[in-house]
Amino acid sequence: MGAIWRIFITDWKNILKVPLVILLIGALTVLPSAYAWINIKSMWDPYGKTSGIKVAVANEDEGGEVQGKKMNVGKEIVENLKENKKLGWVFVNRSKAQDGVKQGNYYAYLIIPKDFSKKLASILEITPKKPEILFGVNEKINAVAPKIAASGASSVTNQISQAFVKTVGDAIFSGFYKAGIELEKALPSIHNMENQIFELEKALPQIEAMGKKAIELEAKLPEIREKGQKIIELEQRIPDLNQAGQSILKVEANLPIVEKAGDKILALQTRLGEIDRINEIVIQAGSHLTEIETNINQAIEDSKLTDAQQGTSDNQAELSHLRDELASIHDSIKHSRTELEQRVSEGERMINSSVLFFKNDLPVIEKKIHQAADFVRNDLPTVENDIKKAANLVRTKLPDLEKAVHKAADLARNDLPGFEEQIRTTADKLRRLKGSVDVNELIQFLKHDPQAESNFLASPVLLKTERIFPIPNYGSAMTPFYTMLALWVGATFLIASLRVDIEDSHPYKSYQIYFGRMLTFLIIGLVQALIVSLGDLFIIHTYAVDKLYFVLLSILIGIVFVIITFTLCSVFGTLGKGLAIILLVLQISSSGATFPVSTTSTFFQMINPFMPFTYAVSLLREPVGGMVADVVIRDISFLLGFVAFSFLLGLFLKKPLSKRIQKTSELARASKIIQ
Secondary structure, eight states, rough: OHHHHHHOOOOOOOHHHHHHHHHHHHHHHHHHHHHHHHHHHTTTSGGGGGGEEEEEEEEOOEEEEEEEEEHHHHHHHHHHHTTTSSEEEEOOOOOHHHHHHHHTTOSEEEOTTTTHHHHHHHHGGGSOOOOOOEEEEESSSSHHHHHHHHHHHHHHHHHHHHHHHHHHHHHHHHHHHHHHHHHHHHHHHHHHHHHHHHHHHHHHHHHHHHHHHHHHHHHHHHHHHHHHHHHHHHHHHHHHHHHHHHHEEEEHHHHHHHHHHHHHHHHHHTTTTHHHHHHHHHHHHHOOOOOOOOHHHHHHHHHHHHHHHHHHHHHHHHHHHHHHHHHHHHHHHHHHHHHHHHHHHHHHHHHHHHHHIIIIHHHHHHHHHHHHHHHIIIOOOOHHHHHHHHHHHHHHHHHHHHHHHHHHHHHHIIIHHHHHHHHHHHHHHHEEEEEEHHHHHHHHTTOOOOHHHHHHHSSSOOOOOOSOOOOOOOOHHHHHHHHHHHHHOOOOOOOOSSSSSSSSTTOOOOOHHHHHHHHHHHHHHHHHHHHHHHHHTTTTTOOOSSSHHHHHHHHHHHHHHHHHHHHHHHTTHHHHHHHHHHHHHHHHHHSSSSOOOOSSHHHHHHHHGGGGHHOOOOOOOHHHHOOHHHHHHHHHHHHHHHHHHHHHHHHHHHHHHHHHHHHHHHHHHHHOOOO
16 A cells, blocks of 8 residues: 555656646646536527527418408418517518528528418318428538427417417307207207107007008908999999888888788787687587487488388488488588698787787887888988998099008018117117216306317317426536536546556556556546536536535546546556547447437447446436435446446456557557557
């Protein structure tokens, strides 16, 4: 340790002996600071001075008309841009705008074409056309200015869109408001329509049944047609009906005669006993004849005896003849009696049957005859007239009826199923709609203030920005990068301007030389970090939340950078100086100090975690924007890791490589070009 300290003391004694060296070291401590301060100050507020970026504007809009109202959006754009100081708007014609951009007089141009307003107004047409603003930019003049000009052009289009949306919104929401009023008036009708649809849905089974009946009726049309022909035939028989009616009237007129006949039959029934008496008389007559015959036969026998005794037969012959005649009469009476009995019996039956008819059936028949006669007198003319009408209906209307039935049947077969499905679907939709949408709420929504709604539509989202770690200006935001870059440049100046080895190295070991001379570099690097950080804060007045930590962390980063660059030069000689420059170039792109590393190529994203700048710029951002302990600890840990790696590199490679590096340096100096 004593040897290391002696080397350090000797270095500063030698420095203090030579004023020119003191001046050089002073320049080395201040020069990196100037680099940082100049760059930070030059871009202190670049986006606050964009009014110097000239953009040409050419308005050719001829205007348009919306619902009878004339408008010229291009003219309104120009008027608004005259009040806009974000860019240097210059109002010229098309040719001057285009030529000026080509010649570099303007960074960009905006050309509003003739049909701009007309195309905007086409939103109310069936096929609206989007209007265009021609934007041209000269990208070779500057890398950033075209982006700013493009941002300004986008702002213009956004303002146009916002104003247009507000205008259209006013029209739309005014229409909504009117629709809400009309809907509120029509609400009873709407409810009535809903109820009718639901009632129609309930009646679908009946409608379906009617459809089936229409089809059945169509099948019966031939039968109906046949019956219709019978009605026509019946019309032709109306004269016969009249004749029959007259007959009924005649029958009714003869009913008194029939009644008299009935009275006679009833009287005849009372004399049936007398008829039976005749039969008895005939029977008695027969009995008397039998008795007479017996007496005659006895007389004949007696006469035979008398004649035998007297020898005569005249009486006997007369008796025999009388007997024969009586026998013939007796037979005739018997035969007549039998026939008489049959006729009497049949007559009794007929009389009794007629009596029953006149007593029981004749009153009913008379009643029916009177009813029929009343029908003939009162109703038959009407019936005949109805028959004539029905016949005329059959002749004239039945064809139309058949056509209507066919149509109804076709409707039932072909259209009714689809109609039923539509009714059911509509009813289901209405039920779902009633369950999901309250018409009263819809009316209240439609009746919202059109002006307020259009304002909301034009700017539906208000961006409420919460600045987590606010930094007031762009220069302060870039301070960590330029401060870190100045510290690396300062460390690189040191290894380029001062020797990393000592002349008389024989009494010392390689690690003693390494650490002894490093202490001198660290002191100068510390002063560099102190000057640049304090100058940032108090000379150019950059913003920092924690100034003390900004200074302390800047010193830490300066020490780390000095150790890394010193080690590279100490171990690798002149080659190490080149490595320090290469690391500087690689780290600017891979550290994410200017643009997010995610926007760089894959190579730079891959080496990002292995670069000291990655953690140095992140560490310096903490005191500028706001300290987060976890981030500070992580970044310091990685930076100390680079220090440890540098120490290992110096301790283990300096001695083995020193002779080879020395020979390489001698060869380089022999060229009389490289120091």
